[in-house]
Amino acid sequence: MAEHHLLEVRDLSTHFFTHAGVVKAVNGVSFTLDRKETLGIVGESGSGKTVAALSLMRLVPDPPGKVVEGSLMLGTRDLRTLSDEEMRQVRGNDIAMIFQDPMTSLNPVVKVGKQIAEAITLHQDKSKGEAWKMAADLLARVGIPDAPARVNQYPFEFSGGMRQRAMIAMAISCNPDILIADEPTTALDVTIQAQIIEVIEEMQQRYESGVILITHDLGVVAEIADKVMVMYGGRTVEYGGIDEIFYNPHHPYTWGLLGSLPRLDEVEKTRLTPIKGQPPDLITLAAGCPFAARCTYVRAECRDRWPALEIVGPEHGLNCWIPREERLQLRGGLAHFREHVA
Amino acid sequence: MSLLEVKDLKKHFPIKSGILKRTTGYVYAVDGISFAVEKGETLGLVGESGCGKSTTGRSVLRLIAPTAGTIVFEDVDVMAASRSDMQTLRRDMQIIFQDPYASLNPRMRVRNIIGESLKIHNIGTEAERKKRVFELLETVGLSVEHAERYPHEFSGGQRQRIGIARALALNPKLIICDEPVSALDVSIRAQVINLLEDLQDEFDLTYMVIAHDLSVVKHISDRVAVMYLGKIVEISDSAVLYDFPQHPYTEALLSAVPIPDPTTERARRRIILEGDVPSPANPPKGCVFHPRCPRAQEICTTAMPTLSSTGGDAGQRHEVACYFPARFTDGVRTVPNQPFDGALARSDD
Numbered sequence: 073m074a075e076h077h078l079l080e081v082r083d084l085s086t087h088f089f090t091h092a093g094v095v096k097a098v099n100g101v102s103f104t105l106d107r108k109e110t111l112g113i114v115g116e117s118g119s120g121k122t123v124a125a126l127s128l129m130r131l132v133p134d135p136p137g138k139v140v141e142g143s144l145m146l147g148t149r150d151l152r153t154l155s156d157e158e159m160r161q162v163r164g165n166d167i168a169m170i171f172q173d174p175m176t177s178l179n180p181v182v183k184v185g186k187q188i189a190e191a192i193t194l195h196q197d198k199s200k201g202e203a204w205k206m207a208a209d210l211l212a213r214v215g216i217p218d219a220p221a222r223v224n225q226y227p228f229e230f231s232g233g234m235r236q237r238a239m240i241a242m243a244i245s246c247n248p249d250i251l252i253a254d255e256p257t258t259a260l261d262v263t264i265q266a267q268i269i270e271v272i273e274e275m276q277q278r279y280e281s282g283v284i285l286i287t288h289d290l291g292v293v294a295e296i297a298d299k300v301m302v303m304y305g306g307r308t309v310e311y312g313g314i315d316e317i318f319y320n321p322h323h324p325y326t327w328g329l330l331g332s333l334p335r336l337d338e339v340e341k342t343r344l345t346p347i348k349g350q351p352p353d354l355i356t357l358a359a360g361c362p363f364a365a366r367c368t369y370v371r372a373e374c375r376d377r378w379p380a381l382e383i384v385g386p387e388h389g390l391n392c393w394i395p396r397e398e399r400l401q402l403r404g405g406l407a408h409f410r411e412h413v414a
Numbered sequence: 415m416s417l418l419e420v421k422d423l424k425k426h427f428p429i430k431s432g433i434l435k436r437t438t439g440y441v442y443a444v445d446g447i448s449f450a451v452e453k454g455e456t457l458g459l460v461g462e463s464g465c466g467k468s469t470t471g472r473s474v475l476r477l478i479a480p481t482a483g484t485i486v487f488e489d490v491d492v493m494a495a496s497r498s499d500m501q502t503l504r505r506d507m508q509i510i511f512q513d514p515y516a517s518l519n520p521r522m523r524v525r526n527i528i529g530e531s532l533k534i535h536n537i538g539t540e541a542e543r544k545k546r547v548f549e550l551l552e553t554v555g556l557s558v559e560h561a562e563r564y565p566h567e568f569s570g571g572q573r574q575r576i577g578i579a580r581a582l583a584l585n586p587k588l589i590i591c592d593e594p595v596s597a598l599d600v601s602i603r604a605q606v607i608n609l610l611e612d613l614q615d616e617f618d619l620t621y622m623v624i625a626h627d628l629s630v631v632k633h634i635s636d637r638v639a640v641m642y643l644g645k646i647v648e649i650s651d652s653a654v655l656y657d658f659p660q661h662p663y664t665e666a667l668l669s670a671v672p673i674p675d676p677t678t679e680r681a682r683r684r685i686i687l688e689g690d691v692p693s694p695a696n697p698p699k700g701c702v703f704h705p706r707c708p709r710a711q712e713i714c715t716t717a718m719p720t721l722s723s724t725g726g727d728a729g730q731r732h733e734v735a736c737y738f739p740a741r742f743t744d745g746v747r748t749v750p751n752q753p754f755d756g757a758l759a760r761s762d763d
Contacts, residue, residue, distance in 0.1 A: 346604030347605075
């Protein structure tokens with residue numbers, strides 16, 4: 073039997089059918105995830121990264137949203153063909169998700185312990201008492217001090233960082249194979265962010281799970297991802313191993329992202345190289361490359377057709393019309409790459 | 415002569431409870447901070463949520479009334495200024511807000527949003543004001559046809575440009591930028607940072623930039639003040655702060671910022687602080703940082719250390735409020751076990 077990835081997504085397209093027109097939020101996205109691996113999905117607002125994750129969980133609000141194409145293989149099962157009941161088993165047991173805003177994703181009028189215990193009793197054959205005890209253990213495991221007392225508290229008695237820890241405790245309560253973290257630290261301060269990232273890494277080690285980290289922060293990606301998928305306007309424009317994306321990026325949008333970042337470790341102050349223009353409007357997006365309107369190197373074909381996937385290295389590919397040689401030449405001329413690109 | 419000089423600024427918000435709304439305590443949002451901003455420089459104010467950085471910015475403009483302290487702007491005592499004096503002063507001191515969605519009135523046209531302050535200050539004729547608005551739009555990278563539109567027709571980055579144009583309208587000397595880019599996407603953030611830098615050169619502006627993102631603050635500031643629980647714990651030239659952090663909180667803060675470079679990230683050691691920031695309504699006794707501080711000793715629980723320079727490689731412009739600051743001499747870092755003399759000097763006589 074052929075080896076299966078933990079998760080294999082092929083040609084996923086999720087569209088929203090609105091009064092104003094069809095929003096192609098995710099448009100032909102493919103990726104794989106294995107155990108102990110962390111995939112970073114990077115993109116700005118509206119790039120489709122969250123919708124891609126929600127599609128995996130089958131949590132896209134329908135209507136207006138719909139997964140119109142693609143296969144979502146969890147091992148040998150296609151998540152798209154599962155019944156609602158089977159999907160409920162998958163959520164929590166196989167795939168769990170933590171969200172950006174720990175303030176709104178917990179129920180404010182239910183004790184934290186009960187919310188975690190609820191997830192346990194739903195998926196596992198445990199009594200209420202056992203589940204409650206497990207909840208306290210989980211809270212302790214994600215680093216909440218005095219957990220046995222904390223389970224009896226309400227979310228408002230938790231700080232932001234502790235609420236995110238509680239969300240992680242809930243997510244790992246059933247040992248999921250895949251943990252999807254959607255901007256898990258965006259609402260938190262940096263010192264708390266460091267704590268949460270540490271917890272996620274620890275949990276991944278312990279349960280050997282695959283992690284999908286959705287973020288706009290390339291720093292966080294550099295810190296924990298093994299591979300990266302760069303999204304723009306619903307498309308994957310480039311994917312590759314972490315070092316490939318940072319040191320050998322091929323797509324002009326990836327160059328743009330890297331050039332936009334002020335760096336804490338910059339020795340001399342260098343001027344940032346922003347990407348010109350404004351984020352795309354997904355309704356009026358033309359057939360071609362979504363980045364064409366903002367790309368400095370745009371050519372005629374970019375506006376008409378979406379380029380084919382080009383493989384430039386092991387596990388490194390992109391979609392761009394600029395021929396490879398020319399691309400490397402252009403990149404060589406960019407000030408912010410000279411120090412890294414060999 | 416500094417453009418802005420702040421001494422012992424305090425802002426305590428009363429906590430009221432019960433039917434009679436009696437004051438039962440205070441939130442010590444800003445608790446005795448002093449700093450100066452020189453003409454033409456950018457001072458960055460960093461810290462985590464609740465450290466008092468925004469309150470400081472607003473207190474300087476007297477958008478909220480400070481509890482105590484002195485604020486001197488170009489020889490004028492801001493704290494003593496009357497209402498009309500204050501209006502004149504605000505021509506020279508403007509602010510850019512964090513949220514470009516909430517800081518623009520959705521029912522006003524861009525032309526009126528930018529031109530409102532000109533009208534309030536009775537500057538020019540209607541036609542002149544219109545011309546000025548057009549000019550400002552172009553200065554911030556928008557175009558004349560945007561003048562008749564409403565805020566909802568713009569993206570986040572464009573709205574922030576409108577906010578900047580509004581702040582520029584009166585040719586201010588000092589602009590307080592309160593989290594100017596944190597609501598924006600990465601690619602747009604860089605546009606706005608570059609714009610702020612260009613405007614500073616062009617109009618000889620002085621900035622006070624308040625932000626939680628250290629990378630952004632380091633990039634645009636000449637000097638940086640690190641705040642924790644209403645106090646400045648360290649202040650220095652921004653490059654020096656990164657190379658020679660002396661306060662344990664600054665060290666932890668710097669180490670927590672992820673750097674977009676996998677090789678650097680793999681080699682870095684992160685200092686993880688235990689626990690959360692205590693409530694500013696009930697700040698710890700002594701040094702506000704001591705309950706989370708890896709270097710804390712007995713003396714740290716007695717009184718807040720004084721902000722002063724340790725000399726050495728860090729130089730005189732680098733000040734720290736710590737009993738056990740890291741010292742740098744000829745590139746060698748040491749943490750002496752003896753309390754630092756400078757920290758012992760009592761300023762609150």
